[in-house]
Amino acid sequence: MMKATPESMTDADGLEMDRCFSTRGGVAYVGLRDRWPWYTKRRSASWPFAELRVADDKIVISSMFGKYAVTRDDVASISRFGRIPALYDGFKFVIRGDYEAVVFWALWGPPVRAAFVRHGWEIVG
Numbered sequence: 001m002m003k004a005t006p007e008s009m010t011d012a013d014g015l016e017m018d019r020c021f022s023t024r025g026g027v028a029y030v031g032l033r034d035r036w037p038w039y040t041k042r043r044s045a046s047w048p049f050a051e052l053r054v055a056d057d058k059i060v061i062s063s064m065f066g067k068y069a070v071t072r073d074d075v076a077s078i079s080r081f082g083r084i085p086a087l088y089d090g091f092k093f094v095i096r097g098d099y100e101a102v103v104f105w106a107l108w109g110p111p112v113r114a115a116f117v118r119h120g121w122e123i124v125g
Contacts, residue, residue: 020055021115026105080125
């Protein structure tokens with residue numbers, strides 16, 4: 001029986017499983033607007049029906065709505081969104097040229113934020 005080495009342990013999205021951060025949470029797909037309110041909610045799923053995976057070169061959010069992948073080449077911004085202290089922290093992902101953003105809701109935000117920083121992703125706010 002052949003034993004897998006860390007270099008060969010990648011998931012279906014090409015993320016190295018031993019080097020990426022992963023957590024469960026909720027997700028909301030929102031339409032971006034140019035006036036107040038700044039977004040409109042289109043579809044959402046609560047905890048634990050979404051998964052966030054953070055690696056050095058890619059972020060993947062998986063849910064019943066499919067996968068939303070963010071790379072360094074196409075990310076317009078990653079920002080804090082609708083924080084509820086001691087309960088939920090939201091992180092909004094916007095891709096260049098897309099009129100829809102994705103908000104990932106984490107039950108406990110500090111470890112998620114630390115994972116973004118550890119993997120070199122800039123968070124605004």
